[in-house]
Amino acid sequence: xxxxxxxxxxxxxxxxxxxxxxxxxxxxxxxxxxxxxxxxxxxxxxxxxxxxxxxxxxxxxxxxxxxxxxxxxxxxxxxxxxxxxxxxxxxxxxxxxxxxxxxxxxxxxxxxxxxxxxxxxxxxxxxxxxxxxxxxxxxxxxxxxxxxxxxxxxxxxxxxxxxxxxxxxxxxxxxxxxxxxxxxxxxxxxxxxxxxxxxxxxxxxxxxxxxxxxxxxxxxxxxxxxxxxxxxxxxxxxxxxxxxxxxxxxxxxxxxxxxxxxxxxxxxxxxxxxxxxxxxxxxxxxxxxxxxxxxxxxxxxxxxxxxxxxxxxxxxxxxxxxxxxxxxxxxxxxxxxxxxxxxxxxxxxxxxxxxxxxxxxxxxxxxxxxxxxxxxxxxxxxxxxxxxxxxxxxxxxxxxxxxxxxxxxxxxxxxxxxxxxxxxxxxxxxxxxxxxxxxxxxxxxxxxxxxxxxxxxxxxxxxxxxxxxxxxxxxxxxxxxxxxxxxxxxxxx
Amino acid sequence: xxxxxxxxxxxxxxxxxxxxxxxxxxxxxxxxxxxxxxxxxxxxxxxxxxxxxxxxxxxxxxxxxxxxxxxxxxxxxxxxxxxxxxxxxxxxxxxxxxxxxxxxxxxxxxxxxxxxxxxxxxxxxxxxxxxxxxxxxxxxxxxxxxxxxxxxxxxxxxxxxxxxxxxxxxxxxxxxxxxxxxxxxxxxxxxxxxxxxxxxxxxxxxxxxxxxxxxxxxxxxxxxxxxxxxxxxxxxxxxxxxxxxxxxxxxxxxxxxxxxxxxxxxxxxxxxxxxxxxxxxxxxxxxxxxxxxxxxxxxxxxxxxxxxxxxxxxxxxxxxxxxxxxxxxxxxxxxxxxxxxxxxxxxxxxxxxxxxxxxxxxxxxxxxxxxxxxxxxxxxxx
Numbered sequence: 001x002x003x004x005x006x007x008x009x010x011x012x013x014x015x016x017x018x019x020x021x022x023x024x025x026x027x028x029x030x031x032x033x034x035x036x037x038x039x040x041x042x043x044x045x046x047x048x049x050x051x052x053x054x055x056x057x058x059x060x061x062x063x064x065x066x067x068x069x070x071x072x073x074x075x076x077x078x079x080x081x082x083x084x085x086x087x088x089x090x091x092x093x094x095x096x097x098x099x100x101x102x103x104x105x106x107x108x109x110x111x112x113x114x115x116x117x118x119x120x121x122x123x124x125x126x127x128x129x130x131x132x133x134x135x136x137x138x139x140x141x142x143x144x145x146x147x148x149x150x151x152x153x154x155x156x157x158x159x160x161x162x163x164x165x166x167x168x169x170x171x172x173x174x175x176x177x178x179x180x181x182x183x184x185x186x187x188x189x190x191x192x193x194x195x196x197x198x199x200x201x202x203x204x205x206x207x208x209x210x211x212x213x214x215x216x217x218x219x220x221x222x223x224x225x226x227x228x229x230x231x232x233x234x235x236x237x238x239x240x241x242x243x244x245x246x247x248x249x250x251x252x253x254x255x256x257x258x259x260x261x262x263x264x265x266x267x268x269x270x271x272x273x274x275x276x277x278x279x280x281x282x283x284x285x286x287x288x289x290x291x292x293x294x295x296x297x298x299x300x301x302x303x304x305x306x307x308x309x310x311x312x313x314x315x316x317x318x319x320x321x322x323x324x325x326x327x328x329x330x331x332x333x334x335x336x337x338x339x340x341x342x343x344x345x346x347x348x349x350x351x352x353x354x355x356x357x358x359x360x361x362x363x364x365x366x367x368x369x370x371x372x373x374x375x376x377x378x379x380x381x382x383x384x385x386x387x388x389x390x391x392x393x394x395x396x397x398x399x400x401x402x403x404x405x406x407x408x409x410x411x412x413x414x415x416x417x418x419x420x421x422x423x424x425x426x427x428x429x430x431x432x433x434x435x436x437x438x439x440x441x442x443x444x445x446x447x448x449x450x451x452x453x454x455x456x457x458x459x460x461x462x463x464x465x466x467x468x469x470x471x472x473x474x475x476x477x478x479x480x481x482x483x484x485x486x487x488x489x490x491x492x493x
Numbered sequence: 494x495x496x497x498x499x500x501x502x503x504x505x506x507x508x509x510x511x512x513x514x515x516x517x518x519x520x521x522x523x524x525x526x527x528x529x530x531x532x533x534x535x536x537x538x539x540x541x542x543x544x545x546x547x548x549x550x551x552x553x554x555x556x557x558x559x560x561x562x563x564x565x566x567x568x569x570x571x572x573x574x575x576x577x578x579x580x581x582x583x584x585x586x587x588x589x590x591x592x593x594x595x596x597x598x599x600x601x602x603x604x605x606x607x608x609x610x611x612x613x614x615x616x617x618x619x620x621x622x623x624x625x626x627x628x629x630x631x632x633x634x635x636x637x638x639x640x641x642x643x644x645x646x647x648x649x650x651x652x653x654x655x656x657x658x659x660x661x662x663x664x665x666x667x668x669x670x671x672x673x674x675x676x677x678x679x680x681x682x683x684x685x686x687x688x689x690x691x692x693x694x695x696x697x698x699x700x701x702x703x704x705x706x707x708x709x710x711x712x713x714x715x716x717x718x719x720x721x722x723x724x725x726x727x728x729x730x731x732x733x734x735x736x737x738x739x740x741x742x743x744x745x746x747x748x749x750x751x752x753x754x755x756x757x758x759x760x761x762x763x764x765x766x767x768x769x770x771x772x773x774x775x776x777x778x779x780x781x782x783x784x785x786x787x788x789x790x791x792x793x794x795x796x797x798x799x800x801x802x803x804x805x806x807x808x809x810x811x812x813x814x815x816x817x818x819x820x821x822x823x824x825x826x827x828x829x830x831x832x833x834x835x836x837x838x839x840x841x842x843x844x845x846x847x848x849x850x851x852x853x854x855x856x857x858x859x860x861x862x863x864x865x866x867x868x869x870x871x872x873x874x875x
Contacts (some may be wrong), residue, residue: 021529027556028530030544031537036507053529082507100512101529124518140555143576279578349515349576352508357578359506424503 006049009070013052013095016062021053021101023479025264032075032089032096035082036355039423040362040434041083048075048094053101056326057175057222060097063210064220065179067483069094074177074483076220078119079103082361086155086215090487102222106130108133112198113228114170119149119221123347126226127286135228138164138261139303140347141405141416141457149221156213156452163262163409168209168227170200174219177479184208197225207438210474212452215490217471218478232305235262238315241296245377249370249404250411251325255302256410258321260314263344264406269295271401271418272353275343277338279356288393299330301344354401358392360430361423368450370413373404376448380417380440387436390429392422413451456489495546495591498584502543510576511569514803521799522569523806523826524562527819532559535569535581542584545591554599557592560585561602561818564826565688565811567774571802573846589690601687601816609686610694615815616650624676626655632662632820635673638667641711642672642741643725646681647814647847653854654847660872661741665715668753670744672715679681680705682721684771689727689812696732699724703734713737715744719772719846720810726776740772742845742871746781749788756875758790765795765839767830767853768804769846770852782845782871789874795837797830805830806842807852814848829858835866842868 006024013022023029026047033045049072054060076097077087089096103120110133115126124144127137131403142151151157153169171185182188184207187197196278200208211218242248248266256264267275274282281287300322304314319329332340342350355361372404384398391398401418417440421433438458445451445459460468475484475492485491495870512534514521524533531537544550569581581716592598598606608615614623626649635641642662665672683698684738706714714736726738748754762787772778779801786794799805808819808826819825831853834842842857844850847870854868 023530025555026550027541027559028532028537030550031531031540034507034540036508039503051530079509079512085563097531098531122513122518124513124515128518143508143510144515144518145509279574279576349510352506352510352576355506355577357504359504359577359579422503424500 005070005171005396009072010050011067012066013050013063016066017052017054017059021055022050024050029096032077032098035083035085035088036359036361038088039360040421040430040437041085042427042430042434045088045090046092048096051096051098053098055101057173057181060175060220060222060303061179062176063095063097065175068179068481071481071483073486075278075485076216078147079122079145082150085489088488090491099220105129105416106223108135108228109198112404113230114198115226115228116197117148117224117226119147121147123148123151127347136231137347138168138227138229141265141346141351143351144347148226149224153211153221153224154214154216163259164227164229167200169212170225170227171197171208172211172225172303173223173410174211174221174222176219177481177484182207187225201414209426216485217454217475217490217492219339219484232262234308234311235303235305236311237341238302238304238318239332239340239344240300240302240318240327241330242300242325242327243296245298245374247325247327248300251322251327251374252300252404253370254321254324255300255318256406259409260304260317260319261302262305263346264300265344266298266300266404268402269297269299270399272299272340273401274356275350275353276339279355282357282393295428296328296330301329301340303314303344304443327437349488354418355420358420358422360392360423360433362419362421362433364417364419364437364440364444365452366415366444366448366450367407367412367452368448370410372448373413373415376415376444377417379447380419381441383436383440383443384419386397387432389419389421389433389436392420454492495542495584495587498542498587498850499546501581501584502539502546503536504577504579505536505539505581506577506579508538508577509536509764510572511581513572514568514799515572515576516803517798519799521572521803521805523566523808524819525566526826526829527822527824528562533562533587535573538563538585538588539581539869542588545588552588552591552595552777553597556600557588557597557794558599558818559799560588560592561599561689561812561816563811564770564806564808564813565567566770566806568803568806571774575749586690588690589688590692591690593690593692598689599797599818601818602812605689605812605815606686606691606694609681613681614646614650615685616646621677623649623679625649626658627662627674627676630659630662633673635675635709635711635712636745638673639671639713640673641714642674643716643721644674644679645847645849646719646720649679651847651851653851657847657850657870657872660870661717662753664745664872664875665741668748670748674870678705682718682724684720684724685812685815687724689816699732701728703729703732706734706736711736713739715739715741717741717847719769719776720848723771723775740778740781740845742772742782742785743778745871745875746784749785751804756789758792759874761791761793762841762874763793763795763837763839764841764843765797765834765837766800767797767807767834767842767844767849768801769844769849770804770806770810773804774802782843785871786843786874792874795839797833797837799833805833807849809848809852814852821859825856827852828860831856831860831862831866835862840866842866843871843874844868
């Protein structure tokens with residue numbers, strides 16, 4: 001943007017959000033140029049022109065209208081972890097819209113078991129407030145400080161709860177890239193929508209679903225009605241170990257089909273060891289090896305809930321089912337048990353440990369029938385070997401982390417495989433990780449057609465053409481000037 | 494050197510754990526809450542450090558304005574350390590050091606350091622005035638007593654600080670503790686000089702203090718300020734200054750436990766306690782003040798939501814008490830803290846640091862909450 005225009009735009013932005021909530025100073029802009037994937041991606045990101053901190057929907061809408069008027073690219077971000085380069089300002093002259101000041105929990109409704117939240121609300125805060133009313137969040141694999149809107153809606157991180165399915169967003173209010181306000185589900189009614197924003201499947205096609213995994217392409221979600229769950233009188237986590245992945249998966253399927261678990265997740269021992277040891281104990285020489293000896297090769301963490309009687313019964317049934325597949329109880333104590341429970345429950349600090357202490361991670365995610373888990377585990381194993389990706393702790397050939405979570409009582413499973421690296425390493429180490437990640441995705445999507453967000457540009461080429469055309473057509477309709485997230489890996493252009 | 498922290502800088506996950514306390518799921522970074530932009534959170538300052546290291550931006554006074562709003566409260570370390578093993582504060586303080594070395598500090602910091610250099614205190618007052626707080630009191634000059642009661646800059650020069658210093662010394666006297674004070678011989682402990690990055694001056698000040706303490710045969714020091722406590726306890730040993738150091742709240746808890754003073758109580762009173770960062774997060778002393786408070790008959794101690802390791806800073810650390818880089822306003826941490834105290838229904842907001850006291854007392858007035866709650870130093874309750 002030429003300087004003259006920039007001054008004009010700045011004055012207009014200031015009139016919308018106030019002078020304290022906009023900056024065009026380099027020190028305020030630089031922190032928005034990177035996310036947790038930046039080191040691996042190695043892409044140069046230009047400095048945006050502005051970062052702004054809106055507080056209300058009205059302010060967001062005015063900013064979007066202004067961006068349309070001057071055709072300025074906009075890059076919103078919510079709160080917490082930003083990954084995969086999905087919210088970086090790729091085009092010059094951009095506005096970054098930092099939504100963290102929109103942090104209201106507008107309502108927690110005990111009747112509908114929902115919360116209406118803004119993008120600056122974290123899982124942790126939502127859980128705390130929901131707990132006060134005898135409700136809880138539906139467990140999530142993400143860390144506590146992420147935003148439900150950014151985390152599970154836009155990036156479609158949904159697992160950890162097989163019981164409550166993966167559809168947690170009920171309805172939403174979005175500022176579309178053309179500046180219009182969209183409300184979905186029963187909230188779409190101009191007359192009664194505010195009274196009843198609690199029914200997702202009203203008025204035909206499910207527009208809430210259009211935003212799931214959309215990576216922000218279709219608008220800025222300014223409010224979302226989020227499903228909650230009732231807190232049970234007693235809730236706990238139990239764990240079973242398995243010596244083979246196949247038996248672990250069979251046991252998971254059998255347990256899930258009995259429909260009593262609250263949460264369910266299976267991990268390989270590499271992942272569990274990192275959960276338990278990182279970020280500090282893992283640095284002690286020999287500690288990981290000692291932990292690996294203590295842990296089963298694979299394990300299932302099962303969340304149970306109900307009355308004391310129910311939980312006791314569920315524990316017995318789960319043990320029987322696990323036993324049918326040669327599973328055995330994993331008994332950890334003290335800090336190890338606390339951490340394992342945190343991981344099993346999700347939205348916790350313990351979840352962060354899977355990336356620490358090096359913090360470089362490349363996640364390969366596939367969503368597919370349980371029968372293919374061992375195959376994609378082998379695919380990633382072989383590609384990691386091919387690129388000679390080393391373990392950042394030991395320098396030995398890397399064994400990747402593996403996590404499997406059932407969707408909808410194990411009809412399919414979410415499989416996340418983490419390749420770890422040290423982001424402080426030079427390009428000669430990081431570039432192969434990037435290539436390895438690309439190849440893993442190409443192979444998995446090529447063979448099993450399964451990811452969980454809008455395909456990036458490479459994967460889009462592997463879709464049937466009509467799929468991409470429909471998405472791009474929708475994008476064109478709501479974003480005629482192409483101002484929303486242009487130039488990014490997930491941008492529909 | 495900043496480059497020595499390259500790994501820490503590169504290992505920031507950009508996760509934002511530094512913004513919100515895990516235990517209470519509430520905002521925890523005072524400057525981040527105030528300004529909102531990531532540049533005022535550890536996550537952003539680490540990005541700035543990385544950009545400086547990579548030569549993408551020059552370290553200048555404008556950039557440093559974002560760094561000097563950090564109060565060194567340690568809340569980011571508390572969160573990040575357990576989440577991903579990174580300690581952002583050391584990077585932030587390294588940036589401050591680099592700014593001082595490079596002569597690119599904001600004017601507010603420059604003026605503070607100039608005052609420390611010329612006057613030996615941040616109040617632009619002669620060192621002869623240091624003893625004024627003890628005029629017309631029975632407190633003795635140090636001459637070989639068991640303890641030195643070290644008052645520090647705020648206790649020596651600030652009117653409210655002087656009152657607290659007298660109150661603490663009174664208690665020590667009542668308890669029969671053998672102590673002396675330095676009066677006009679006292680020198681600044683230098684903790685704030687260090688926290689704004691002037692390590693050369695800090696070392697000089699520390700060595701002058703160490704020399705004085707040794708010359709006078711001082712072995713045991715009771716400090717008024719948690720900031721001095723932190724300096725003497727954690728930094729001075731590297732220059733050979735190894736003394737037994739206690740914060741007065743620790744001594745208070747001890748003398749109460751030993752029955753050396755009997756708390757009388759002032760009837761039914763609901764009280765909440767603000768943890769000073771340099772007593773709590775930096776030195777892990779959370780319980781001594783609470784133990785002391787609980788001895789008071791009729792006192793009901795209620796906790797604010799953010800307490801102990803997840804307490805919100807008052808905004809006065811990291812030199813901000815003197816430089817006021819954070820500034821005022823509706824989102825200033827002192828005012829947020831007062832509102833949090835009000836939520837507990839407490840009639841008294843108690844603290845154990847003269848800087849915290851001033852910050853909270855000022856915030857109380859700005860919030861026009863004097864009718865609903867009072868700020869007190871713990872010593873004033875006995």
